[in-house]
Amino acid sequence: MKVQNTLSQKKEVFEPINSPHVGMYVCGPTVYNLPHIGNARPAVFFDVVNRYLQFLGYKVRYVRNITDVGHLTDDGDMGEDKISKRAKLEQLEPMEIVDFYTRKYFEVIDKLNVIRPNITPTATGHIVEQIQLTQKILDAGLAYIADGSVYFDVHKYNKQEKYGELSGRILDDLLEATRELDGQEEKRNPADFALWKKAQPEHLMRWSSPWGEGFPGWHLECTVMSTKYLGETFDIHGGGMDLMFPHHECEIAQAKASTGKAPVKYWLHNNMITIDNAKMSKSTGNFVTIEELFSGNNPILAQAYSPMTVRFFILQAHYRSTLDFTNDGLLASQKGYKRVINALNIIKKLEFPKENFDKNLFDEKIDTQIHQFCDNALRAMQDDFNTAMALGQISNMVKKINTFYLQPETIPQIAETTFARMKGLFIALVEDVLGLQEEKNDNTEGLIVALLEFYKEAKAEKNYAIVDKIRGHFKANKLTIKDLKNGNVEWGYEE
């Protein structure tokens, strides 16, 4: 398998440090707002990575953090922070916000059929470790204390290591480009970043430390938690491209400063999502939440889109391309998804004929074609998780499956082993790897009412055979038909 490593900017052969074990860390959400469609992409994509690695037989330990401190009030920026403003307005504890949005996050991400990570650590749960790491970097001489805060000394670090290796930035260029921000006077250098930040009196989340009361810096938690659960060097670190700089760059710096080792072997970054070609972000407020997507309750949306439609839509693009959310695109995915699921249900029931089939039917061309679909689909996944390509091949299989379904007698055009391979792979890819599952329509009520119509008609015609038959079906489903005195017919649960 090959993966595109942001660090080398090349596709590299994936070789776990400690095969068959794979350690994967993905930056999770900052839980101070409703999860939006931009949160859905990494969640779904890295879920597929997790699933595919397991499909290949690896034992994955998947860690995805919850950032619940460090972003509630800005570092330096004196501008308005809508969240803390709102927290104040609603008189909520920060942890109340955190708890509420964490639950919201899991709620919608679960609906997308994302398997929960093995560990979901929180930043507030690792304050002690973060203090320890800060001390370690101080001891290494790569940080300095300024008025109760601790800053990472990027300049000094850059003399022994290369700061900017992940994002391809050069420190000197960065300095010129960096804007003047408020509250940065304490820093020796604008590129320096906070490891520990002194808490202002109004700051609600605070812990005592050797440097006074404060809270951990933005980048510290990921270094601490990834190291704690996956070791000083682990296999995969994932996240959105926007985290490449400075977040992941700082993580590398923190890790190298404290352990002297590169923390991550393969860096994977998913691209951004746009809405009608405009970038989505929390601050500009043009965002669509995942809940809204499911409910259709947003002016941008023409209708509601089911979780699996959204998942299918995300997987139809390669993860390193930007993905534009449009109604047309989602609608196309809705249909494409249903087509695949219909075929999934069909192939599950479809069997190769036991005997009495015409052995002369065997057609090597078709047989080879099926094998190619299978090979191509697997190759696509092997090549940097090309889910779009894999879905294309699955689509090819769908056609064949539908044909075989309508003309089962033609199944022996392919060998029994070929049939078994396609069946097994199709199900495995769709369900296990891509994580697409059937969404059952909840049309029970409508169907019951329809059946009652027939019941009434049959009764009017005194066709009691049909009447009894319908009653029987209701009973079999633990329902009863109630012929009311006023002539109405209703249904209820069997008591």
Added chain:
RNA sequence: GGUUUCUUGGCCGAGUGGCUAGGCAGAGCUCUGCAAAAGCUCGUACAACAGUUCGAAUCUGUUAGAAACCUCCA
């Protein structure tokens, strides 16, 4: 200004130097009491220019345009 990336048919969206990606929409056909579903067939696609090559959407260069990041964000 710097860094990274992108520009594919009506829309979305893959792609290897030479062989049909795929989906959606559209047209025609088959099947069908009518439909639907399904299958088959079809449309001019690869930003522009130049170069490398027997051959390039795929490599190189130039130009134009776009995006993300450089500041909290997945």
